[in-house]
Amino acid sequence: MTRKPIRKTAKTNSSTQSEILPDSTLNGSIELNKERFLERIARIESREDFGAFKAAVSRLKEDLETRNHESNVAIFVRPGEDGAAVKKDVLLSELDQILGARTIERASYYLKRLKQGIGVVSTGKVNDINLLRWKEYDDVVTDSLWVFAKRDASGAHLAWYWGNFVPQIPHQLMLRYTKKGDWVLDPFVGSGTTLIECRRLGRNGIGIEINADTAAKAKELVERESNKHNVVSEVVVGDSRSELARDALAGLGIEEVQLVIMHPPYADIIKFSDAEGDLSGADGADAFLKMFGETVDRVTPLLAKGRYLAVVIGDKYEKGEWIPLGFHCLGEVMKRGYSLKSIIVKNFEETRGKRDQKQLWRYRALVGGFYIFKHEYILLFKKR
Numbered sequence: 001m002t003r004k005p006i007r008k009t010a011k012t013n014s015s016t017q018s019e020i021l022p023d024s025t026l027n028g029s030i031e032l033n034k035e036r037f038l039e040r041i042a043r044i045e046s047r048e049d050f051g052a053f054k055a056a057v058s059r060l061k062e063d064l065e066t067r068n069h070e071s072n073v074a075i076f077v078r079p080g081e082d083g084a085a086v087k088k089d090v091l092l093s094e095l096d097q098i099l100g101a102r103t104i105e106r107a108s109y110y111l112k113r114l115k116q117g118i119g120v121v122s123t124g125k126v127n128d129i130n131l132l133r134w135k136e137y138d139d140v141v142t143d144s145l146w147v148f149a150k151r152d153a154s155g156a157h158l159a160w161y162w163g164n165f166v167p168q169i170p171h172q173l174m175l176r177y178t179k180k181g182d183w184v185l186d187p188f189v190g191s192g193t194t195l196i197e198c199r200r201l202g203r204n205g206i207g208i209e210i211n212a213d214t215a216a217k218a219k220e221l222v223e224r225e226s227n228k229h230n231v232v233s234e235v236v237v238g239d240s241r242s243e244l245a246r247d248a249l250a251g252l253g254i255e256e257v258q259l260v261i262m263h264p265p266y267a268d269i270i271k272f273s274d275a276e277g278d279l280s281g282a283d284g285a286d287a288f289l290k291m292f293g294e295t296v297d298r299v300t301p302l303l304a305k306g307r308y309l310a311v312v313i314g315d316k317y318e319k320g321e322w323i324p325l326g327f328h329c330l331g332e333v334m335k336r337g338y339s340l341k342s343i344i345v346k347n348f349e350e351t352r353g354k355r356d357q358k359q360l361w362r363y364r365a366l367v368g369g370f371y372i373f374k375h376e377y378i379l380l381f382k383k384r
């Protein structure tokens with residue numbers, strides 16, 4: 001097997017593949033007027049007769065199934081009022097559970113739980129997921145295998161940059177590991193995918209990019225994305241092994257970030273630029289890992305304790321051998337005192353070019369005794 005075709009195979013690793021998850025919270029949701037909905041629940045709770053209790057729950061269920069905010073039913077939000085978005089199918093299944101209860105005590109217990117879920121917000125330390133309504137977050141992935149069918153190409157996500165990642169990666173990471181208003185640092189920001197997602201989800205974002213032309217385009221695209229949460233989005237040109245991120249954050253009055261997302265070059269699989277300090281220009285895997293480690297050294301003091309660092313990385317072939325860049329990078333981060341939380345394997349499909357050559361690559365794999373790259377890693381670490 002010659003080095004050239006192997007490198008070509010590896011290139012598919014970091015090119016623009018993948019798929020979509022259902023968009024965040026409003027999918028399948030209804031907007032309730034929280035106060036009036038809770039009043040209605042309280043009226044049901046006050047029934048002592050089990051038959052009347054169940055009849056009231058049935059009427060509530062019917063209203064939810066057959067009416068909407070345009071009907072004059074008080075539980076729905078009216079124009080000008082604040083609404084609470086609730087997943088309709090989850091709410092209906094909870095009402096079914098109440099209706100299926102055999103005793104009024106059990107039914108009251110389920111109703112009380114429903115009331116708490118709507119009335120109380122109970123989130124963990126690192127995200128805004130309301131754990132009392134955890135069933136509604138079906139768009140938040142919890143498995144270690146991420147199989148996306150299609151990349152999110154909406155809005156400013158134009159997928160023009162060879163070597164970008166699918167927006168679903170920063171999207172998922174931010175849902176799990178940040179709260180609204182938190183700061184996210186991406187020291188290899190490329191085309192700005194992370195910062196575009198930051199704007200959508202209401203997180204402040206700072207990205208470092210060594211290539212000035214790429215950074216300029218990223219900045220333009222990030223600014224094209226609407227800023228409805230009024231967050232800060234900064235693209236800084238330079239080498240992330242320097243103190244640039246620290247200085248830029250200090251200039252904004254910020255000392256710590258709550259999430260770091262690192263998507264470095266996969267060594268030399270794609271040569272991003274000739275800039276001095278570009279990790280894709282490192283002379284061999286050891287030099288690449290040294291530079292990667294130096295970046296981890298720079299970002300670590302900026303990450304708040306107990307918060308997360310994610311590394312998105314794929315492996316490569318060199319001289320007929322599989323080089324496990326992902327595991328090597330994992331080792332570099334672990335040396336710096338992080339605890340490993342997850343190793344996620346994410347699929348990717350071929351680019352159009354590779355698809356056309358599918359049979360040829362299959363033949364090459366059979367002859368060369370290797371497997372064609374179809375996955376990359378998202379390594380998740382927590383700062384102790």
Ligand SMILES: C[S@@+](CC[C@H](N)C(=O)[O-])C[C@H]1O[C@@H](n2cnc3c(N)ncnc32)[C@H](O)[C@@H]1O
Nearest residue numbers: 164165188190191193210239240263272278279
């Ligand atoms: C794999 S790409 C990141 C792509 C990005 N996630 C996106 O979606 O567009 C890696 C990026 O790191 C940049 N880079 C390489 N070495 C760097 C360094 N020392 N400091 C900052 N950026 C660097 C490259 O120019 C390239 O744009």
